[in-house]
Amino acid sequence: MSTLNWVFNCFLIILIARLNLICCIDQQSKEQQQLDRVLKLPGQNFSVSFEHYAGYVTVNKEYGRALFYWFLExxxxxxxxxxxxxxxxxxxxxxxxxxxxxxxxxxHVEKDGKTLYLNPYSWNKAANILFLDSPVGVGYSYSNTSSDILSNGDIRTAAENLEFLLRWFERFPQYRGRDFYLSGESYAGHYVLQLSQAIVKHNRKNGEETINFKGFIIGNALIDDFHDHLGQFQYMWSLGMISDQTFKQLNIYCDFQPFDHASESCNRVLRIAIKEIGDIDWYSIFTPPCRANLSRISPLWRRKNRVGLLRIPYDPCTQQHSTVYFNLPEVQSALHVHINDSSLKWKVCNHVVSKNWKDSPKSVLNIFRKLLHSGLRIWIFSGNSDAVIPVTSTRYSIQSLKLPTISPWRAWYDDGQVGGWLQEYEGLTFVTVRGSGHEVPLHKPKQALTLIKSYLSGNSMPILELVSYHSS
Known part of the structure; x- marks a missing residue:
C-alpha cells in the first residue's frame, strides 16, 4: 500500500468515526428531548399547536447543581x-x-390554582422562548450540596447560566446557530448584562460564534444603585407620594446607599416615607394591592427580593395562584421535576437565596459601556407606574452613558392610542410603556407583544398613521 493510500484510508477512518460520533450524539439529544417533552399539563383544558419541553441541565457535576428550564417553541x-x-x-x-x-x-394560572388559561399575547407568537430558574434554590432548580443555596451570587450565576446555555444547545442541536437574544426584568438587569458579557467573551475565546448572540432587551431593570435611588426618590416626590421634607431628608441621610446597609438616620426617614406613602403596591402604584399578600414588606428594604404581583385581567393575587399550582404533585410530574426532599415547597421567590446573596456590584453600567460597541441590539423598556425601579431611575442611568441621540423623544402607538414613548440613541433604544407597572407584560400584555416583535424585527416602535380627510 502506498503512503498516499495509507494516509487517505486513515483520514477516511477518522471521518467515519467522527460522523458516527455525531450521529450518536444527535441520537442521544433526540432521546433526551423526548424525555423532556411535556405532553399535557394538569388543568389544561385547551390544545396548543406548539411543542414544549421541561427538565434539568447539570451545570456542576461535582456539587450536583442543576438548573430547571421550560422551553416553548x-x-x-x-x-x-x-x-x-x-x-x-x-x-x-x-x-x-x-x-x-x-x-x-x-x-397562565386561574384563581383556583388548578386550572390554566391561554395567554393570547404570549411571546411565543414571536419567538421560541426559553425560561430558566437560576440560580440553584430558585423554583425547581436544586443542588445536591445544601450549602450551595447559601452561597449564590452574581459571579457564579453568570458562569453557570453560560454553562447551562452551552449544555442546552447540546441537547437541542437544532437551535445551534439560531439568532439568540436575552431578555428579563428587575434584578435580571444584572443577570442579562453579566451573561451577555460572558457569552461575548466565550465567543471571542473560541474564535467563533459558538452562541449566535444578537442582543438583549431588559425591563424596569436594576442597573445602577446611585441612579436607581436618585430616580426613585424623585419619582415618589413628583407624584405626591411623599412630602417635601421627607424627600429632602431621603437625599441627605440615605446618600443613595443600598437599603440593606442603611444607616439609622436613613432608616428613620424610610419609616416616615413608608407611612406617608400608605398601603399601595409599589410595583404598580395605580392599582390596588392584594389584600392577602404573602409578603407586604416595603420594597425600600427589599427592592431586590421580588418582582411584582399584578396581572391583567386584573387580579392582584397571582403569586398565590402560582404557588398552589406549582406545588401540585401532578404538575411536578408533568414537568419532570426532580424531588429530593418532599418537605420542600415550591416558592415564587426563595428569600433564603436573596438574604444570603454573596456578591452584587453597585452598578453594571461598566458592562453596558463595553457591550455598546459589540454590535449587539440593546433595548431597555420601562413601565411608567413602577415606584421600585421607576422610569426616572432608568433615564438617569442612560443619561450617564452620554450616548449621541439618533432619533429624538417621541410617542409610539398601539391601535391608534399612545402606547408609550421612546428615544433612540447610538447603540441603545429606550422605550416606556404607558400605564404599566414593574411587570410590563403583565399589565400591558398586548403592548408588550408589540414591543418584542419590534425589537426582534429590528424595527422602531410603530408610529401613528395619520388619515387625511377631504371635504366633499
Whole structure:
C-alpha cells in the first residue's frame, strides 16, 4: 500500500468515526428531548399547536447543581423564529412563576390554582422562548450540596447560566446557530448584562460564534444603585407620594446607599416615607394591592427580593395562584421535576437565596459601556407606574452613558392610542410603556407583544398613521 493510500484510508477512518460520533450524539439529544417533552399539563383544558419541553441541565457535576428550564417553541413555524431566553430576578425569584405563568408565557394560572388559561399575547407568537430558574434554590432548580443555596451570587450565576446555555444547545442541536437574544426584568438587569458579557467573551475565546448572540432587551431593570435611588426618590416626590421634607431628608441621610446597609438616620426617614406613602403596591402604584399578600414588606428594604404581583385581567393575587399550582404533585410530574426532599415547597421567590446573596456590584453600567460597541441590539423598556425601579431611575442611568441621540423623544402607538414613548440613541433604544407597572407584560400584555416583535424585527416602535380627510 502506498503512503498516499495509507494516509487517505486513515483520514477516511477518522471521518467515519467522527460522523458516527455525531450521529450518536444527535441520537442521544433526540432521546433526551423526548424525555423532556411535556405532553399535557394538569388543568389544561385547551390544545396548543406548539411543542414544549421541561427538565434539568447539570451545570456542576461535582456539587450536583442543576438548573430547571421550560422551553416553548413558537406557535407557528418555529424553525424560522429566533430563540429568546427570559430571566426573572429577585435575586431568588422564579422565571417560571413570574415570566411564564403571569407574563410572557402561553400558560397562565386561574384563581383556583388548578386550572390554566391561554395567554393570547404570549411571546411565543414571536419567538421560541426559553425560561430558566437560576440560580440553584430558585423554583425547581436544586443542588445536591445544601450549602450551595447559601452561597449564590452574581459571579457564579453568570458562569453557570453560560454553562447551562452551552449544555442546552447540546441537547437541542437544532437551535445551534439560531439568532439568540436575552431578555428579563428587575434584578435580571444584572443577570442579562453579566451573561451577555460572558457569552461575548466565550465567543471571542473560541474564535467563533459558538452562541449566535444578537442582543438583549431588559425591563424596569436594576442597573445602577446611585441612579436607581436618585430616580426613585424623585419619582415618589413628583407624584405626591411623599412630602417635601421627607424627600429632602431621603437625599441627605440615605446618600443613595443600598437599603440593606442603611444607616439609622436613613432608616428613620424610610419609616416616615413608608407611612406617608400608605398601603399601595409599589410595583404598580395605580392599582390596588392584594389584600392577602404573602409578603407586604416595603420594597425600600427589599427592592431586590421580588418582582411584582399584578396581572391583567386584573387580579392582584397571582403569586398565590402560582404557588398552589406549582406545588401540585401532578404538575411536578408533568414537568419532570426532580424531588429530593418532599418537605420542600415550591416558592415564587426563595428569600433564603436573596438574604444570603454573596456578591452584587453597585452598578453594571461598566458592562453596558463595553457591550455598546459589540454590535449587539440593546433595548431597555420601562413601565411608567413602577415606584421600585421607576422610569426616572432608568433615564438617569442612560443619561450617564452620554450616548449621541439618533432619533429624538417621541410617542409610539398601539391601535391608534399612545402606547408609550421612546428615544433612540447610538447603540441603545429606550422605550416606556404607558400605564404599566414593574411587570410590563403583565399589565400591558398586548403592548408588550408589540414591543418584542419590534425589537426582534429590528424595527422602531410603530408610529401613528395619520388619515387625511377631504371635504366633499
Amino acid at each position: 413558537a406557535d407557528e413555524d418555529p424553525s424560522s423564529k429566533p430563540l429568546v431566553l427570559w430571566l426573572n430576578g429577585g435575586p431568588g425569584c422564579s422565571s417560571i412563576g413570574y415570566g411564564l405563568a403571569e407574563e410572557i408565557g402561553p400558560f
